[in-house]
Amino acid sequence: xxxxxxxxxxxxxxxxxxxxxxxxxxxxxxxxxxxxxxxxxxxxxxxxxxxxxxxxxxxxxxxxxxxxxxxxxxxxxxxxxxxxxxxxxxxxxxxxxxxxxxxxxxxxxxxxxxxxxxxxxxxxxxxxxxxxxxxxxxxxxxxxxxxxxxxxxxxxxxxxxxxxxxxxxxxxxxxxxxxxxxxxxxxxxxxxxxxxxxxxxxxxxxxxxxxxxxxxxxxxxxxxxxxxxxxxxxxxxxx
Amino acid sequence: xxxxxxxxxxxxxxxxxxxxxxxxxxxxxxxxxxxxxxxxxxxxxxxxxxxxxxxxxxxxxxxxxxxxxxxxxxxxxxxxxxxxxxxxxxxxxxxxxxxxxxxxxxxxxxxxxxxxxxxxxxxxxxxxxxxxxxxxxxxxxxxxxxxxxxxxxxxxxxxxxxxxxxxxxxxxxxxxxxxxxxxxxxxxxxxxxxxxxxxxxxxxxxxxxxxxxxxxxxxxxxxxxxxxxxxxxxxxxxxxxxxxxxxxxxxxxxxxxxxxxxxxxxxxxxxxxxxxxxxxxxxxxxxxxxxxxxxxxxxxxxxxxxxxxxxxxxxxxxxxxxxxxxxxxxxxxxxxxxxxxxxxxxxxxxxxxxxxxxxxxxxxxxxxxxxxxxxxxxxxxxxxxxxxxxxxxxxxxxxxxxxxxxxxxxxxxxxxxxxxxxxxxxxxxxxxxxxxxxxxxxxxxx
Numbered sequence: 001x002x003x004x005x006x007x008x009x010x011x012x013x014x015x016x017x018x019x020x021x022x023x024x025x026x027x028x029x030x031x032x033x034x035x036x037x038x039x040x041x042x043x044x045x046x047x048x049x050x051x052x053x054x055x056x057x058x059x060x061x062x063x064x065x066x067x068x069x070x071x072x073x074x075x076x077x078x079x080x081x082x083x084x085x086x087x088x089x090x091x092x093x094x095x096x097x098x099x100x101x102x103x104x105x106x107x108x109x110x111x112x113x114x115x116x117x118x119x120x121x122x123x124x125x126x127x128x129x130x131x132x133x134x135x136x137x138x139x140x141x142x143x144x145x146x147x148x149x150x151x152x153x154x155x156x157x158x159x160x161x162x163x164x165x166x167x168x169x170x171x172x173x174x175x176x177x178x179x180x181x182x183x184x185x186x187x188x189x190x191x192x193x194x195x196x197x198x199x200x201x202x203x204x205x206x207x208x209x210x211x212x213x214x215x216x217x218x219x220x221x222x223x224x225x226x227x228x229x230x231x232x233x234x235x236x237x238x239x
Numbered sequence: 240x241x242x243x244x245x246x247x248x249x250x251x252x253x254x255x256x257x258x259x260x261x262x263x264x265x266x267x268x269x270x271x272x273x274x275x276x277x278x279x280x281x282x283x284x285x286x287x288x289x290x291x292x293x294x295x296x297x298x299x300x301x302x303x304x305x306x307x308x309x310x311x312x313x314x315x316x317x318x319x320x321x322x323x324x325x326x327x328x329x330x331x332x333x334x335x336x337x338x339x340x341x342x343x344x345x346x347x348x349x350x351x352x353x354x355x356x357x358x359x360x361x362x363x364x365x366x367x368x369x370x371x372x373x374x375x376x377x378x379x380x381x382x383x384x385x386x387x388x389x390x391x392x393x394x395x396x397x398x399x400x401x402x403x404x405x406x407x408x409x410x411x412x413x414x415x416x417x418x419x420x421x422x423x424x425x426x427x428x429x430x431x432x433x434x435x436x437x438x439x440x441x442x443x444x445x446x447x448x449x450x451x452x453x454x455x456x457x458x459x460x461x462x463x464x465x466x467x468x469x470x471x472x473x474x475x476x477x478x479x480x481x482x483x484x485x486x487x488x489x490x491x492x493x494x495x496x497x498x499x500x501x502x503x504x505x506x507x508x509x510x511x512x513x514x515x516x517x518x519x520x521x522x523x524x525x526x527x528x529x530x531x532x533x534x535x536x537x538x539x540x541x542x543x544x545x546x547x548x549x550x551x552x553x554x555x556x557x558x559x560x561x562x563x564x565x566x567x568x569x570x571x572x573x574x575x576x577x578x579x580x581x582x583x584x585x586x587x588x589x590x591x592x593x594x595x596x597x598x599x600x601x602x603x604x605x606x607x608x609x610x611x612x613x614x615x616x617x618x619x620x621x622x623x624x625x626x627x628x629x630x631x632x633x634x635x636x637x638x639x640x641x642x643x644x645x646x647x648x649x650x651x652x653x654x655x656x657x658x659x660x661x662x663x664x665x666x667x668x669x670x671x672x673x674x675x676x677x678x679x680x681x682x683x684x685x
Contacts, residue, residue, distance in 0.1 A: 057530045070531055079523040083252040095244045096532035122255075138527070 005032040008177050009054065009071065009146045014063035016049050016201075023049040024060070025201045029179075031146065031194075034172050037179040038192035038209075040230065042239075045198040047181035048076070048150050054179065055148045072144035076151040076181075078135035082124040086115050086134050089123060090141065097142045109137040113167070129160030136164070140171070147171065149180040153187065165191050185227040197230070199239040241533055245541040246548065249515050253549065263511075263549065267503040267557030274499045274561050285380045287319040288330040288342035288365075293349055319380045327365075334365050341366040341377035343384075353392055397470045404470075408463040425463065429456030492565040497649035498619065499561055500579070504554045505611055505642055508583045512546035512590025513603040516681075520598050535681050539591050539674065546587035547580065554579050567653050574659060578645075578652035585641035585666040588673030595680035611642075618643035641669050 009031040016024040024046045031037045039047045053060045055073040080089045090109055094102040110116040113133040123131060132155060139147055152168075153161040168191070172178055182188055188195050189209050197205035197212065205212055213229040216236065224232075253260060322339055324330050330342035344363035352360040362385065366377045406413055410424025423431075432452050439446040519525040519538070529535050558575060593610065597603035618637040620630065637643035648662035 052526070055526075055530055057526045073527060073530060075523055075526060077523045079527040081248070081252060081522055081524065083255045084248070088248075088251070092244065092248050093527070093532070096241055096528070098532075 005034065006068075007032050008068040009179065010066045011050075011054060012064050014050065014053055014060045014065070016046075016053060016058075016060050022201050024053070025203075027063075027196075027198070027201070027203045029196050029203070029206060031177045031179050033145070033177060034175045035177050036168075036172055036191055036193050037177070038188035038195040039179070039181040039198060040183060040185065040188050040195055041198035042183065042234070044200075046201040047183075047198055049201075050196075050198065051148050051150050051179070051181055067146060069145045070142070071146040071148050071179075072139035072142065074136050074139040074147065074149040074152055076154055078123075078131040080123050080131060080134055080138065083122060085120050085122050086110070086126065086130075087119040089134060090137060093138045094141050099142060105141055109141060112140075113137040114163075127160075128155045129157065129163070132156060132160070132164065133167075136167070140176075144176070146177045146179065149178065151181050151183070153182070153184070161187075185225075185230050189226040197233065199234060199237065204237050204239070205233065241537060242541045242544065245533065245538070246545055249541070249545045250548070252518075253511075263507060263553055264556075267507065267553050268560060270499055270503050271557045271560035274495055274564065284320045285340040285376050286322055286338070287377065287381065287384075288324045288333050288339045289321045290324055290327050290330045290342060290344045292327075292347040293345055294347060319384055331365055334367050337367075341374075341381065343381055401466075401470055404463055404466050408460060425456055425459050429453065429460060432456065493567065493654045494650060496558070496561045496565040496567065497646050497653055500554060500558055500649050501582070501642055501645040502615060503557050504550055504579060504582055504645060505586050505615065506607075507553055508546045508550040508586035509590035509593060509607050509611060510604060511549045512542050512587040513594035513597065513607050514590075514600050515545050516542045516591050516594030517597055517600045517603040521600050536678060539677050539681065542591050542594070543584065543587035543674070546590055547583045550583045550586070551576075551579060554583070565653075568655065571652060571655070574652040575649075578648040578659065578663065581663045581666045581670075582641060582645040582648055585644070585670040585673065588670045588677060589641060591677040592673050592680055595677050614640045615642050618646065639669070641666055644669065 007030050009029075011030070012028045014024050014027045015022070027046070027050060029037065029039075039050060041047055049058075052058050054065055054067075055071055056065075057073070081092075084092065087106055087110065090106040091102060094105045099105045107116075110119050113136065115130060115133055115137065118126060118130060123134065126134065132152065136147075136149070136152065139149070147168075153164055156164060165187075168178055192209055194207060195205070195209050195212070196203055205215075209226050212233060213224065213226055216229045216232040217224065253263075322333070324333060324342070327342075327344055330339075330344065333339045334342050342365040344365070346360065346362070349360040349362070352358040364377070364381055366374050368374050405411075406422050406424065408425050410422050410427050413420050413422055432449055436446055436449040436453060439449065516539070519528065525538075528538060533541075555576070558579075562569075590607070593607050594603045597606045614636070617633040618640070620633045625633070644662045644665040647657070648659060648666060651657050651659040651662060
């Protein structure tokens with residue numbers, strides 16, 4: 001008998017407005033252990049707003065968020081101090097997170113992210129890819145069950161992007177749930193188990209990427225690529 | 240623990256910002272040096288060159304002995320800082336070079352004209368009109384000094400006249416053209432006439448004639464007695480008794496030191512607090528911090544503490560440098576520290592509000608400068624320099640910013656003038672007010 005993996009993150013009926021503009025309109029999602037969930041949508045769809053609410057950075061106007069433990073947070077722009085070294089950044093956040101063995105955690109994250117040799121370099125001297133690795137490492141310092149990432153590969157070149165997903169693949173294999181925002185459909189196609197399509201704050205689709213492709217395919221035709229399906233889907237939904 | 244961790248982080252970042260660190264150390268030292276040079280010019284009175292063309296050894300005799308006229312002497316030091324120069328040409332050159340603010344020429348015939356009691360001597364003033372403020376300062380100072388000299392001469396002449404009146408009344412010896420005379424005086428004339436009158440038979444026509452003379456001498460004696468008081472009053476018709484109704488007298492150097500400390504403390508603290516808070520947004524770390532590890536209130540408190548820790552030693556260093564030039568009381572050092580610390584808290588709270596409103600380091604610095612300069616300027620506008628309405632407005636604006644209260648606190652701390660408690664209470668209230676406003680402002684920050 002198949003036992004569904006436990007839900008580690010669930011959001012229901014989330015609403016958020018900035019003045020007269022509604023950024024989120026009754027959005028719900030859930031993620032299970034080790035699952036990869038992609039939030040996709042055009043610019044201004046509400047992806048970052050959703051993730052910041054899930055991360056607890058801002059409160060929703062309505063709706064609830066339930067999470068197992070506190071989620072790790074990886075913002076789109078690396079949230080690190082340029083004047084500190086990679087190790088100092090990790091040590092600072094490890095202390096603030098009150099992690100029991102700070103030095104062991106710093107060493108572990110430097111090893112996991114391949115930054116050990118650059119540990120004593122100031123962040124200002126690191127490449128964009130290494131900064132993003134450090135950004136992810138800080139999000140994972142407290143070994144959170146869920147990692148929330150806002151467009152994690154946006155500033156990376158293809159090789160760095162591939163390394164990042166390789167690393168995240170290892171995390172999910174070990175049971176960490178990864179929820180991320182992206183507007184790169186090929187990324188969602190390859191690295192998401194389920195995806196939430198947002199447009200103008202509305203949740204238009206929630207399911208596996210291939211389900212979206214099948215939904216928009218003409219009867220009898222083979223489904224096209226996800227990007228074409230996504231554009232067609234938005235058109236059909238009036239966006 | 241978290242505050243300590245964040246504080247160590249901010250100090251490490253500051254240490255790795257050599258330009259900012261250099262400015263933080265150099266700025267107050269440069270300000271201190273400039274103040275020191277300004278105060279080191281000597282006194283707080285304008286330097287005025289004095290050219291005394293009166294021949295050496297000539298004195299002013301007004302009848303009561305030689306008068307030492309104080310135009311070029313110690314007496315004028317109350318009003319000006321006199322610099323003796325030999326010639327008019329040298330005086331003109333010094334005024335042109337800006338070495339002195341003005342020059343006063345005392346012509347050689349000055350004493351002769353005063354002694355004549357008919358002619359008025361005319362002194363000459365040389366002043367550069369390039370700077371109207373300086374020119375006004377010199378005009379006022381020289382007018383005050385000459386007023387003092389006029390008063391001295393008038394009193395000496397009055398004393399001489401009173402002495403002559405006394406001679407006419409009571410008699411005595413007087414020397415005229417080297418020959419000594421004995422003057423009988425009205426009082427003794429009256430006594431002699433009285434005696435002669437008593438010796439004449441009653442009803443005789445000579446006795447009634449002497450009666451009229453006796454009445455005249457009595458009236459003359461009574462009025463001459465009053466004349467000396469009248470002349471003394473005329474020599475100085477109006478006397479001034481000064482009463483201080485607000486503020487306390489503080490040496491100008493101490494006031495300058497208090498203003499310098501307030502300016503440095505204000506800029507260093509506000510820029511550190513606003514910059515440190517805005518940096519969290521610039522570096523995108525604000526959201527990461529406040530979503531769990533650190534509350535917004537703790538973060539604000541840490542930024543305030545960081546600004547305080549940065550500003551306190553820098554300001555004390557500057558004050559120690561200024562203290563070598565200004566009048567300070569070293570046994571009040573603990574009060575300096577207290578005043579600087581409380582003022583720094585108020586400025587730090589103001590800085591966090593600026594940082595929360597500006598959200599970027601560069602915008603925060605710009606906003607801080609744009610706001611702080613007029614605040615300092617308004618606080619230093621003296622009453623009487625502008626209309627009462629404008630002054631009330633400047634006072635109201637100054638009241639809600641910490642600069643004015645910091646100057647008051649530093650004045651009280653540096654020199655025993657007025658209560659320190661009032662300004663410290665005011666600064667504490669401003670610290671709380673700005674702190675609450677900052678907390679409200681960063682609700683949507685991040």
